[in-house]
Amino acid sequence: MSEIISSDKLLKEFAPQIERTSLVGKIWIIFLIAVIFLGAFALYWQISRGHIVTGMRENVVWGVYIVNFIFFMGISYAGALISGSLHLFHAGWRKPIIRMAEFITIISLLIGPVFIMLCIGRLDRLPNLVLFGRIQSPITWDVIAISTDIVGCLLFLYLALLRDLAKMRDFTELKVPKWKKKMYKILALGYTGTAEQQIMLKRATDIMAGMVIAIAIIVYSVLAWIFSVTLQPGWHSTIFGPYFVIAAVYSGSGVLIVAMYIFRKTYHLEEHITLKHFVNVGVIMLVLAAFFGYFTFSEYLTKWYGSQKNDEQLIGILFKDYYLMFILSNYVGVLVPLIVVGFKKLRTINNITISAVIVIIALWLNRYLIVVPTLESPYLPIQDSREAWVHYSATWVEWSLTAAGVAMFCLLFTLASKLIPIVQVSDLKEEPKQVDDIYMK
Amino acid sequence: MKTIKSGILLFVTLFLGNGLVFAQSGDEGAEPARTILRFTCINTSDDSIQLKSTLTVRRDEGSMNLANALVQYFAVGSEEDVLISEVKTNYQGIASIKIPTLNSFPRGEMDLFNFKAVYEGAEKYESSESEFSLKPAKLKVSFYEEDSVRYVKVEGTQLNIDGTETPLAETDVNLLVPKMFSMLKIAELYLDETGIGSTEFPADIIGDSLGNLTVVASIEENDIYGNVRASADNNWGLQKHLISPDRPSRELWTPIAPLWMIITLIIMLAGVWGHYVYAVVQLFRIKKSAKANEHKS
Numbered sequence: 001m002s003e004i005i006s007s008d009k010l011l012k013e014f015a016p017q018i019e020r021t022s023l024v025g026k027i028w029i030i031f032l033i034a035v036i037f038l039g040a041f042a043l044y045w046q047i048s049r050g051h052i053v054t055g056m057r058e059n060v061v062w063g064v065y066i067v068n069f070i071f072f073m074g075i076s077y078a079g080a081l082i083s084g085s086l087h088l089f090h091a092g093w094r095k096p097i098i099r100m101a102e103f104i105t106i107i108s109l110l111i112g113p114v115f116i117m118l119c120i121g122r123l124d125r126l127p128n129l130v131l132f133g134r135i136q137s138p139i140t141w142d143v144i145a146i147s148t149d150i151v152g153c154l155l156f157l158y159l160a161l162l163r164d165l166a167k168m169r170d171f172t173e174l175k176v177p178k179w180k181k182k183m184y185k186i187l188a189l190g191y192t193g194t195a196e197q198q199i200m201l202k203r204a205t206d207i208m209a210g211m212v213i214a215i216a217i218i219v220y221s222v223l224a225w226i227f228s229v230t231l232q233p234g235w236h237s238t239i240f241g242p243y244f245v246i247a248a249v250y251s252g253s254g255v256l257i258v259a260m261y262i263f264r265k266t267y268h269l270e271e272h273i274t275l276k277h278f279v280n281v282g283v284i285m286l287v288l289a290a291f292f293g294y295f296t297f298s299e300y301l302t303k304w305y306g307s308q309k310n311d312e313q314l315i316g317i318l319f320k321d322y323y324l325m326f327i328l329s330n331y332v333g334v335l336v337p338l339i340v341v342g343f344k345k346l347r348t349i350n351n352i353t354i355s356a357v358i359v360i361i362a363l364w365l366n367r368y369l370i371v372v373p374t375l376e377s378p379y380l381p382i383q384d385s386r387e388a389w390v391h392y393s394a395t396w397v398e399w400s401l402t403a404a405g406v407a408m409f410c411l412l413f414t415l416a417s418k419l420i421p422i423v424q425v426s427d428l429k430e431e432p433k434q435v436d437d438i439y440m441k
Numbered sequence: 442m443k444t445i446k447s448g449i450l451l452f453v454t455l456f457l458g459n460g461l462v463f464a465q466s467g468d469e470g471a472e473p474a475r476t477i478l479r480f481t482c483i484n485t486s487d488d489s490i491q492l493k494s495t496l497t498v499r500r501d502e503g504s505m506n507l508a509n510a511l512v513q514y515f516a517v518g519s520e521e522d523v524l525i526s527e528v529k530t531n532y533q534g535i536a537s538i539k540i541p542t543l544n545s546f547p548r549g550e551m552d553l554f555n556f557k558a559v560y561e562g563a564e565k566y567e568s569s570e571s572e573f574s575l576k577p578a579k580l581k582v583s584f585y586e587e588d589s590v591r592y593v594k595v596e597g598t599q600l601n602i603d604g605t606e607t608p609l610a611e612t613d614v615n616l617l618v619p620k621m622f623s624m625l626k627i628a629e630l631y632l633d634e635t636g637i638g639s640t641e642f643p644a645d646i647i648g649d650s651l652g653n654l655t656v657v658a659s660i661e662e663n664d665i666y667g668n669v670r671a672s673a674d675n676n677w678g679l680q681k682h683l684i685s686p687d688r689p690s691r692e693l694w695t696p697i698a699p700l701w702m703i704i705t706l707i708i709m710l711a712g713v714w715g716h717y718v719y720a721v722v723q724l725f726r727i728k729k730s731a732k733a734n735e736h737k738s
Contacts, residue, residue, distance in 0.1 A: 136698050148710070148713055207716050208716070
């Protein structure tokens with residue numbers, strides 16, 4: 001019995017997003033490419049003149065590049081955890097949003113490691129990481145973990161796409177170029193949705209859903225251990241693994257809400273992505289906000305109470321030089337989602353999206369506060385240290401490349417939505433429409 | 442209305458967030474920072490005196506070396522101070538010069554030279570100064586072997602105001618070996634009334650790959666002679682081998698990883714990649730089944 005039944009109505013609804021690009025869409029793509037070109041120029045500037053054009057120096061050797069790396073890897077793992085969990089727990093409401101979580105996973109996983117490359121002064125020595133890599137080094141763990149994760153997430157995404165690819169292949173009314181048709185045919189692997197094929201696909205997808213959750217936890221913990229195994233004030237912490245994982249999923253839930261909001265507006269998905277979805281992901285964000293707040297409090301309380309010289313110095317810097325950032329990251333970033341999602345009257349799509357934007361900014365700042373102030377207050381002051389080396393301030397080169405990274409994320413997301421429906425068509429059924437007001441009652 | 446409120450909230454947040462990363466520079470218009478001048482003089486074995494100052498600036502986050510600051514050295518006499526030289530500090534905050542011991546600088550009580558280092562300050566930094574007194578002296582280090590036992594011998598002399606040299610007597614001398622971060626004290630000896638002292642050289646000091654060592658004899662912060670230093674080289678050290686090629690051990694810091702670490706990694710990777718392979722096999726089976734169905738139909 002074929003699973004590919006007449007779902008033409010749904011496909012017809014989503015076909016325009018794949019068939020054509022509106023004028024606004026084209027301007028958006030040109031804008032993103034322009035930002036990427038600015039980043040390319042900054043990269044040329046950095047390579048031709050060396051890392052002296054960045055704000056990184058002998059003391060503060062990591063800056064916004066590492067912050068971006070942690071941030072993008074975080075939202076990637078969040079995407080994997082959210083999509084994997086929703087799949088495994090058969091959450092019925094997940095269907096319209098799970099594809100976005102999967103795209104977030106892959107796209108940010110491809111962009112994140114690029115920022116590490118930008119940090120490396122001698123890229124010609126990069127092969128040494130593989131040729132002479134030591135298993136004892138957390139950097140080696142990270143390389144192994146990220147490459148394993150990329151393969152796993154690609155596989156999971158492909159499994160999740162397979163039924164939609166088959167639908168696109170069989171949808172004769174779709175007006176797309178021949179190469180796209182051919183691509184759908186090759187990638188669909190001849191899947192027709194027979195009972196046997198469904199069982200095999202479900203088995204593989206279930207296993208990979210479990211794997212991406214486990215790998216996401218391990219990989220992000222490994223990333224946290226790069227910091228926590230070092231004897232640096234603010235980094236040498238036993239709770240850094242779970243703290244990073246929670247922060248990652250928290251920021252990822254924010255990115256997912258923003259993506260839901262943008263695609264809902266752009267592709268007019270009001271019928272499929274409703275207030276219910278925003279509230280459900282918002283509740284996930286609320287729970288994570290509470291955990292994130294708890295971990296943050298626990299982390300700083302123990303350091304403050306211990307009163308070790310360097311910890312005191314670090315906390316002094318955080319509450320003096322970085323107090324605005326600290327408040328926005330660890331107070332506003334926690335309290336806003338708790339209030340907005342916690343109070344029923346405030347649960348509107350706009351409010352939840354705004355709190356998600358705040359969460360994203362707060363979590364980026366949180367990573368900045370983890371990386372930079374610690375390097376500004378090391379246990380062992382470097383000999384021949386100059387004042388300019390101790391205080392970090394990112395340059396236009398770093399900001400341009402950061403903007404290019406964000407633009408690349410948006411561009412790849414946009415292009416991905418031009419290849420395959422942003423909503424998982426094969427899982428959707430033509431259900432009675434859910435109206436926001438009905439849900440609110 | 443909700444949209445407007447939400448927009449204002451977003452704007453305020455972004456406005457607050459914007460520029461935070463940039464606004465981490467130091468305090469503008471703050472009071473001059475306190476400077477500390479650490480001044481010391483060292484009698485060296487080449488009939489010179491080294492005048493050395495380390496200039497640091499005190500901040501809330503700790504001490505910082507102050508570079509490119511002008512330090513003036515004076516010989517302090519009974520009348521007015523005589524300017525010896527002006528030196529700029531390097532990036533370690535150090536300003537150092539050497540002056541010959543035989544000179545016409547005034548001497549004070551007990552034949553002591555009195556030197557003064559002065560930093561006049563700047564707009565952002567307070568001024569500071571420090572004095573040091575010492576009598577010219579020198580040490581000589583030599584080595585000898587007796588009945589297969591190795592010894593270090595140190596001879597000390599002091600230079601009097603009339604130009605004569607007399608033994609530097611009844612004084613403790615430390616024997617040191619320079620290491621990567623600091624000086625390792627290997628022995629201590631006492632200069633007798635003839636200004637000579639000797640001690641057995643330890644057999645377990647690690648040198649370079651050929652066993653070469655530099656031995657420094659040092660009198661530190663003596664009330665009369667200040668600091669006196671001299672050094673000599675020998676090859677009595679143990680030859681340094683960073684890693685024994687015959688017995689590689691599995692440690693965190695050696696090239697070979699501990700077994701538990703390798704086993705854990707293999708189990709984890711095998712577990713993960715095993716599941717990947719299983720998923721890929723399912724995809725191949727789907728393709729195979731599609732082909733079979735195609736043939737049937």
